[in-house]
Amino acid sequence: MGRLNELEKLGQAVWLDFIDRKLLAEGGLKKLVDEDGITGVTSNPSIFQKAMGEGDAYDDELAKFDRANPDASAMARYEHLAIRDIQEAADTLRPVYDRLDAKDGYVSMEVSPYLANDTDETAAEAERLWWTVDRPNLMIKIPGTPAGVPAIATSIDKGINVNVTLLFGIEAYKAVALAFVEGLEKRAARGEAIDKIASVASFFVSRIDTKIDDAIDEGKGGDAAKPLAGKVAIANAKLAYQWYLDFIKSDRWQALAAKGAMPQRLLWASTGTKNAAYSDVLYLDTLIGKDTVNTVPPKTMDAYRDHGTAAETLTQDVDGAKHVLAETERLGLDLNGVTDTLVEEGVASFSKAFDELLASIAAKHPAEAT
Template sequence: MTEATQRTSDSGVSIWLDDLSRTRIESGSLQDLIANKNVVGVTTNPSIFQKALSQVGPYDAQLKELGKVDVETAVRELTTTDVRNATDIFREVAEKTDFVDGRVSIEVDPRLAHDTENTKTQAVELWEKVNRPNAMIKIPATLEGLPAITATLSKGISVNVTLIFSLERYEQVIDAFIEGIAQAAANGHDLKHIGSVASFFVSRVDTAVDKLLEENGSDEAKALEGKAAVANARLAYELFEKKFAADPRWAGLEAKGAKKQRPLWASTGTKNAAYSDCKYVDELVAPLIVNTMPEKTLNALADHGDGAPSIEGTYAESKAVMDKLAELGIDIKQVTDKLEADGVASFIASWDSVLSDTQAGIDRVNA
């Protein structure tokens, strides 16, 4: 373990890798990251699978086995195989942490982001297809996704809620989670192994807000550059603390073995070279946090990260940042609404590429 990743972990942060591919699974890379960089979970998304499945070679043997299947079936077979194999690699971590960590996420088809019923159906299908207790099904936090989150949890299925940008939506996600766990309890499910994280996206907020601040051009605006994303995420952590403490149902559910839905910082790679490459890790350290990071960010953390607690005592300062943004005419709700819509559109575009690359693979191996 490196000193910085160990310190980050000791501060209460679970380090997950935001990447997966057949090559990474077969090369022993995941085992190496578990052993040497405190990695205790994996997240995937359509963009990650686009990158993985665009590689010629690693998936050819399985494509040959599948024969001339339709492309949707092929994609599901390839991606669920990767996730199943990764969950097996992380199974020991899962068991050691009582299934808090050791989780590997797979996302429902992003084209279903505004389709509640089909999201509910596919979440169950993916869970049954992967067939591992340390898997997690990713469902986007669109308005239509919220009831699907509750319904999926109610069946005893672990859920990673993705594409959260605003405090308002995050509060709705926590409510959907608690309702889902309450229904799972009523349905007789063992609550101990139902895991959930709420993936709150970070760096994209700075990218969007900094652009507006640059357009403003004032000294006040310049002083706020690079501050919105961390302030927004820190206030999300405050909301996490308050909501679970205040909800009258939670103590009873916890007594039955339920575990809190943890905040997960996503989009933690630094997109502005002027900022520290560990910015969205080091400035967001607190207990019960998951931080999923691309390997480049993980390596930066391991090399020169801090890892000391950095959220406690920052809420007033964070609120002041958001108030100043509002005074400058920046409508954070407008920003986060657009980020959600853009996030869904980006994942759909990636999924379309996954389908076309896989079709090319099917054609190649069957030529």
């Protein structure tokens, strides 16, 4: 039993924030499942861009597809490649899904980032991908934008598992948590099963500290703000978790739990440390708690395996977290403005990665494959 395995005892799932053909073909994912207790996989346009656009592992299959579908668009070519990876990862994790009775064992695939501000198109894309991939342990990633919130409720109502992505602020998180509940309630009102519908709310962490720390370095808040460096994102996450703990005790949630509903777990994303002055396992060691997920890039996973500390930390010093956020507001560091900006930047970043991914796929031709 290694350090990663110990997190399961504390109620936290560890998901791999990475996917590519080589990892799947060489049994790397299965090894992580078997040895480290990894119970999920996430993907995003940036991950697929690096996998497909910068390497040659997909070239042979792409060439074969192109010969059979010479008029296929770059989007169709991308989906052909990505869906196979998602299906294979889902199949690798299916024993976990079965063993845990649908409580974990999920693979996430993102709707097109181009649709982030279109509710109807996002909902339609989520449903199309759900039926195309055709795996019960798939989660469709939908951004927690204002347009995404009703699409989340619609998708849950249709029985689609949802990974809500690009969450930074607590108010935005509350909105998607209630959208999840709304979807379940509509299904339950029709007498449909809700016991195997899963969702996570992906709260991005390190990017908040990057923004706040930059503002502090520029002198905002003066010397009084310096002790807040590297603490705001963790405090923000701790208070989001406190809201979750309170909500699952509510009559509204308990009515759904009585019908078998599983809670929407908080998932900590963007947990690779961006600031070299901080511990490379900062956003793992400090955010360990029951019924949560940490989705971890390979390098950070290696670091935690080597020197992480497994202890329930998410509920520690909540008063201190409240003080950090109160000081952040008092000193004018504008956490709400920062989180709003990060949502916009996140959508733009994923769209740019998707642009680059589709361009690189479009540039590849069958003749180039060996």
